Amino acid sequence: SENAAVAQALLDNLVGRGLDPAVCRLFIIDGAKALSKAIRNTFGRDTPIQRCQVHKARNIAERLPKSLQAGVRKALRQAWELDDADKAEKLIRNLARRLERDAPGVSASILEGLDEILTVTRLGLPVELRRSLACTNIIENMNGTVRRVCRNVKRWQDAAMALRWTAAAMLEAAKGFRRLKAHKQLPSLRRALAAHQDRNAINHDLEQQAVAA
Template sequence: MGHFLRDLKNRGLTQPELITSDSHQGLKQAIQEEFPGTPWQRCTVHFLRNITNVMPKKGSTAARQLLREIFHTTTPQHAREAKEKFLDFVSEDPRFNHAVEILESGFDDAIQCLMCPAARQKFLKSTNALERLNSELRRRERVVRVFPNVESAFRLIGALLLDANEAYKETNRKVSAFVEAKE
């Protein structure tokens, strides 16, 4: 992974404002080595899944809702308040101890995106959009199966990335217009 990040630096990537990824120890270490000082955001979708997987299935609907509220806030202070609410709710039930441990250990890493403007947080808190894009690239590649040359593969990938970029820009324009209208 360090090689990939070094290659990005060699191609002109300087200091990213934030890097979002899963909580893979080798990846985190490579990010810290190649981009020291860059905040790291733990993917909230995967983090929530890690927590809910150890929660009891029965009788935990309210606790699950309180847990989700932590990551549906737009400021670190609101996230901390929602976390305290969740902890108070489950404090008397030992079935939630492991979930609480996981939450406590990764909470600060999972709210780094809340330091960014609210309109951008949606795009920064999870790796799901990137995973969706990669799936779409693989799906299109399977349809073509055999490319006549490397350039044709690059053209397909480039066209898909341009489409994704346009869709992102349009979504961002709509979000920005909505935020400005509310102010």
């Protein structure tokens, strides 16, 4: 699709400018399937992707009757605050089952992308760092600045012009950047990503040995 092509082109451009696809990174996205697919195509099928929990909760709540919204939001928050990813997943699945009768479409939506909604928990990150990295809020302010600056343009001449204005807007947004609240815990993210990469390397070796046998 067009969205998939755009997402892939974006990542190809980043790699072409020096982003090493062999380095294990945590990608935090809003839930776009095309972007998730492009990330895995570029950086590997086991690349950690965290889907924004704020977007997820909002999308679910908007499809529910008001009488159910508060309870569902509370259940999701409880799941996301757990240190045990398996227990968190079980809680979310139980929530989906409870909604099967009253809101079957929402029940399916809760389970959609479940493998990506608990990534920061599966990585074993401290709870404070999980709260910062479990959503895209850390870039929403920059996105808002880009929209505010670029809305002054009435006619876009070409892609180069769009890039220049976007870059100018990002420089403007950078003036208001602040440290991540849990920035002192970032070394734990590096360790978790290294461990994740090592585990998957071992699993791939075992798979290849099994195929060869």
